[in-house]
Amino acid sequence: MPDFDAGTTPADRMRSHAADHHHLYGHLMRGLADDWEAGGPTREIFQGWEAAPEGSVVQLRLLAGLFRIVLTGRAPELVPYYPCLGGIEPPAEAWPRVRDVLVRHTGELHDALDVAPQTNEVGRSTALLVGLFAAVRRTGLSRVRLLEPGASAGLNLLVDQFRFVNPDWEFGPIDSPLMLADGVQGDVSAMAFEVVARRGCDLQPVDATTDEGQLRLRSFVWPFQPQRHERLNAALVVAGRFPITVDRRGAGEWLEEQLSGPVDADVLTVVWQSITRLYWPAEEVKRVEAAVGRAASSAVIAHIAMEYPSEGPSVAAELTLAVSGATPEILATVGDHGTPVALLGA
């Protein structure tokens, strides 16, 4: 249960979140707001969460719970409104049918509010790859140990199993189920490398090889972003072939452990992270930086990050690279979901 934030109602917060969006979730949030005020099923679903702080985005938790009901075949009448499932019906007409589903699944949707939003965006592997090319070029090391704090399901640790196609360069297996095209603006020198080890950690790791884990990841990707669903579906196929270990640990403690052991002199240790630092307490940030800094005294280590600068998500994320404890260098700005990667000077 979140800390409470009195003053606004769930209806206020949903209308504010919906703004004037005319996608499915814009319409549904307005429908939910009206229904909450009218004392409909939405009021029962939100019971106990009425004053949840805006940042806990309970409306998205509810919409993800609803999406899980749709994805598991228990609300076929809603499929025509979900573009990622082939739906083409006008989103403005979805609300009355959604309300019927809320009535049928009130208890399940109330429980769904406990599940915080969590995605794993494989579009961000384009940024990771650009950082990896630069790290390999600078260090001259091409055997890579990849460590990812805040990895979610760890899908981006499979970067070498995805296919990247750009006008001047290509990378990755030709038969990969996931192809990421034209994601980089600017000149890239592709470098060959081999991932000799890969591992991640997360406070809430998702197992991408289970139905439950896959459902959770899909349910938090907005249904009217079909390309993101296609990417995720393809990455989940890859994850089924190359299962990844994501330890249930905090970033700092885990990196201290991972970086404390010996490593072959010809191995480049790469710590990679994307859109996780904004969730870390200040202590975690310091611990991660200290662990990476200490490791740089005995091994070659590159720290690649795709994170928002101190202004937060209101400005573009930056791709940074720091080799062996040097000050991080900004390589590119990056779209929220990983593309475009706009190289500085491009």
Ligand SMILES: C[S@@+](CC[C@H](N)C(=O)[O-])C[C@H]1O[C@@H](n2cnc3c(N)ncnc32)[C@H](O)[C@@H]1O
């Ligand atoms: C927005 S998701 C990004 C996941 C993945 N890096 C990506 O780009 O798709 C943020 C992730 O950070 C994790 N996280 C938040 N705080 C953390 C911490 N202190 N230590 C480790 N993971 C954390 C969350 O559980 C969540 O999976």
